[in-house]
Amino acid sequence: xNDQQLPDLNILREQIDGxxxxxxxxxxxxxxxxxxxxASKRSDKNAIYYRPERESQVLRAVKARNKGPLSDEVxxxxxxxxxxxxxxxxxxxxxxxxxxxxxxxxMATYRYFGHSVQAMPEASIDxxxxxxxAGVADFGVVPVENSTEGAVxxxxxxxxxxxxxxxxxxxxxxxxxxxxxxxxxxxxxVIFSHRQSLAxxxxxxxxxxxxxxxxxxxxxAEAARRAAYSEYAAAIAGQATAAIYGLYILHQExxxxxxNATRFLIIGRQLLAASxxxxxxxxxxxxxxxxxxxxxxxxMNEQGVSMTRIESRPSKRGRWxxxxxxxxxxxxxxxxxxxxxxEIQRFTQHVKVLGSYPKSV
Numbered sequence: 001x002n003d004q005q006l007p008d009l010n011i012l013r014e015q016i017d018g019x020x021x022x023x024x025x026x027x028x029x030x031x032x033x034x035x036x037x038x039a040s041k042r043s044d045k046n047a048i049y050y051r052p053e054r055e056s057q058v059l060r061a062v063k064a065r066n067k068g069p070l071s072d073e074v075x076x077x078x079x080x081x082x083x084x085x086x087x088x089x090x091x092x093x094x095x096x097x098x099x100x101x102x103x104x105x106x107m108a109t110y111r112y113f114g115h116s117v118q119a120m121p122e123a124s125i126d127x128x129x130x131x132x133x134a135g136v137a138d139f140g141v142v143p144v145e146n147s148t149e150g151a152v153x154x155x156x157x158x159x160x161x162x163x164x165x166x167x168x169x170x171x172x173x174x175x176x177x178x179x180x181x182x183x184x185x186x187x188x189x190v191i192f193s194h195r196q197s198l199a200x201x202x203x204x205x206x207x208x209x210x211x212x213x214x215x216x217x218x219x220x221a222e223a224a225r226r227a228a229y230s231e232y233a234a235a236i237a238g239q240a241t242a243a244i245y246g247l248y249i250l251h252q253e254x255x256x257x258x259x260n261a262t263r264f265l266i267i268g269r270q271l272l273a274a275s276x277x278x279x280x281x282x283x284x285x286x287x288x289x290x291x292x293x294x295x296x297x298x299x300m301n302e303q304g305v306s307m308t309r310i311e312s313r314p315s316k317r318g319r320w321x322x323x324x325x326x327x328x329x330x331x332x333x334x335x336x337x338x339x340x341x342x343e344i345q346r347f348t349q350h351v352k353v354l355g356s357y358p359k360s361v
Contacts, residue, residue, distance in 0.1 A: 027082060034086035050093055050138065052168045052266065053275035055083060056358030060277065063361070076361060077111075084114025096120045096128045096137035102221035102241035104174060108264040109141045112170045123218065125154045129162050132267055139167060140267040146174070147261045149199045151311050155265065156325055159283055159354055160316060166281050166355030168266035176201050176255045179247035180227055180234035188212055188250075192223035193236035201236055204254040266357070274331040275358040279308065282341075284324040285315060286348035293324075299343035300328060303336040325354075332356040 041049060062079050063072045087093065095113055098105040099121020109119055120137055122128045131137040143152045176197055180188055191198075191209065195216035198205070205214065212234075217223050220237035221244075227235035228245040235247070242249050286292055300307055309327040330337045332353050345351050 030082065031086045031089060035089060038090045048270060049090065050087060051272070052268075053272045053278075053358055055080075056168070056275045056277075056361055058083065059361045080112075081114045081116070084116040088116035093117045093138045094120055094136065095139050095141060096122050096131040097141040098122060098125055098128055098143070098219060100219065100221045100225070102224060102238065102244045103219050104172060104238055104262060105141050105143060105219075105264065106221075107238065107240070108143075108170050108172045108262075111172060112141065112168065112264070112266060113139075125152075126158060129158045129164060129267065132164055132269065133162065135269075138268070140164075141264055142267060143196075143262050144169075144265045145263045145309075146196055146200065147259065147263075148255070148257045149196050151325075152196070153313065156311060156313050157316075159325070159352075160313075160323065164267045164269060165271050165353075166265050166357050167268040167270065167272055168357050169279070169360045170264050170266070171261050171360050172264060174200070174255065174260045174262050175239065175253045176236050176260075177239050177242060177249050178234055178236055178251040178254055179224060179242040179245075179249050181230075181247060182232065182234070183248050183250070185209065185212075185234070185250050187232060188234040189232040190215055190230070191234045191236060192217050192226045194218070194220050194223065197223075197236050200256060200260055201254050203256040204251075208251070208254075263360075271332075271353070271355065272357055274333060274356070277359050278329075278331040278356050279359055280328050280330060280332050280337055280356045281354040282324075282326045282328070283350075283352040283354055284326065284344065284348050285350040285352075286324075288322070292347070295347035296324065296326070296344055299340040302343075303340045305330060305336050305340050 038049065059076050059079060062075050066072055066075050093113060095109050095117050097109045097119060101121055106119060106121065120131065122131060125142050128140040128142050132140040142155045144155045145151050182188055190213045192215050197220055198214050198216060217226065220235065221241055223235035224237045224241040224245040224247060227233045227247060234250065284296060306329040307326060308329060311325040312322045313325065315321040315323045328337065341351060
């Protein structure tokens with residue numbers, strides 16, 4: 001195509017300006033209607049302002065309508081920010097997460113809720129649960145499993161006693177960076193990181209830093225903070241953490257698995273209605289008897305219920321006493337799951353529904 005056939009740049013810019021004005025006008029209309037919805041809910045003392053299942057339905061519709069050129073991921077992120085800003089007109093959601101600033105939990109918080117929330121960093125997973133239970137936070141964000149290292153046991157253990165429900169999930173790709181005040185790895189004497197991150201980078205550390213001491217700390221952000229105040233220390237953390245704490249990135253993406261990801265749970269105080277594409281999580285307690293696992297799994301097979309995950313953890317009620325954590329596809333009100341739970345209860349001591357929630361969009 002020669003220059004004479006190219007569209008006039010000024011005309012294209014005018015078209016973009018016109019479309020931008022239309023987009024802004026439509027966003028304002030949406031925000032106005034959102035205000036009307038909020039006003040309607042204020043008249044009902046039992047109304048819930050934020051409904052994860054409704055938001056999930058909206059985002060699925062965004063993906064279904066998408067015909068490019070922008071990717072589904074980009075459009076979902078844009079619409080999530082719009083919904084976050086509209087909801088925050090009344091009062092921003094308070095979201096507790098495993099802090100401090102710069103953790104992957106903070107990244108998951110903004111990825112799930114958008115940036116128009118009040119993010120509340122907490123020192124531990126149990127404090128995230130406590131803030132939500134007390135009503136100080138509307139929801140919490142906690143890691144539950146990593147694709148390389150498996151379950152985050154401290155999160156599972158909280159469900160043994162907590163009344164909170166799982167209200168959502170988000171899968172976050174995890175990339176680890178080695179950072180330090182020093183500019184060369186040869187000047188580093190100790191590496192700080194969360195124990196899960198150290199495990200996810202085990203092979204790289206063995207190959208590249210076999211003689212450097214590694215020390216597990218409460219979070220990757222805490223590791224970066226320590227590295228910032230230690231002359232010969234480094235940290236393994238997320239890329240954004242280096243800028244927060246003024247550290248040089250010595251090596252990037254040092255995780256052993258390129259597709260490394262962590263699944264985070266959204267915890268709240270309500271059991272959600274069905275969204276149309278859900279998961280249900282259970283905690284099952286039972287006596288250790290022959291055929292126990294068979295009696296738990298058989299009803300799922302008979303009802304055509306797909307199990308996506310199973311973990312066992314000590315119940316902390318007695319030696320060698322365990323509970324099972326099970327994820328299955330479907331909502332707790334779906335007939336196949338209703339029948340499945342009824343049958344499982346015949347052979348177990350206790351079945352606790354931890355939540356029925358939308359699958360990660």
